[in-house]
Amino acid sequence: MTQDPSLADAVAALRAGGVIAYPTEAVWGLGCDPDDATALTRLLVLKRRDPAKGVILVAADLEQLAPWLEGLDDARRQALAEPRDTPTTWLVPDNGRSLPLVRGEHDRVALRVSDHPLVAALCRAFGGPIVSTSANRAGEPSAMSADEIRAIFGDGQDDELDAVLDGPLGGHDRPSTIRDLVTGRVLRD
Template sequence: MLQASSLDTAVAALREGGVIAYPTEAVWGLGCDPDDTSALTRLLRIKRRDPAKGVILVAADLDQFSPWLEGLPDERRAVLAEPQAQPTTWLVPDNGRAAELVRGEHDKVALRVSDHPLVGELCRAFGGPLVSTSANRAGEPSAMSAEEVRRVFGDELDALLDGPLGGHTRPSTIRDLATGRVLRA
């Protein structure tokens, strides 16, 4: 059964094309390198997730999203930088940087700066954003503990970075940056 991994082990797994589990603000997440097509394909297969849906990218700070934000007007960047009461994932127009499996059938990419200390530490150690999708099989409830991750995924994952959830009771709000419309409250 998958044992808890150190930060260094989790980062090494990511750099080698692995899929890892880690706690986020409200639920456990699965992640990989968003630029590694084979890792993304494997993550979607493990989750049994439709590739057309796309995935969220998570980062330690807005600067880590710079390549995905090139060409975005300053007033839109300012909105992204505003503090939010609830973790917020922003749908940002794809500037051509997002891999097809990241954006799915959409013309936008989903980006969230995480306030979870371990997620921030993981992204900084990795050197950039990660895929962040709930740790569950498609249509099933999200894992709320390392034990649930182990039970659902067994040895299908390459690392499990154990730690507490971030204290929020529901996954991030999803908002469209262009319209401000809330797609998930």
């Protein structure tokens, strides 16, 4: 694991099929390339997450999510574009763009545009969305700092992560709201 790599180092790790940790709006996240099945599998194994649950994709802007939004009508696209007071993850009908490990057993894919400057910069430098799932082992509390990341995932020869991109959390006190784009139903507030 590279200690506090630059943004370029974190992007290089993502492009090489690595798994990274980075701060998000409320908690630390684990990420990888959502189009790399090997990286996705590795992330789920180290997190001990049930693959049926799926993961969230986070992006710098809606344009980066365009391939996942194909087939949506204008009203639904407008709902995605409306500003929100809190980070919102949208469950969008899967149009066949996502790998099965991204959506899990669901017929929707979870998408979020992040207003966290470091997350947005990471996605821009990577050139598209990345996986964003809480940095923890399944059932355990989410990491809230780089030090907690290192305590959970290692700080030596046998590290499980390829990079830890250190920075501040985004100032929100809880993870994103999850809302179904089609029904409007809130699944996590």
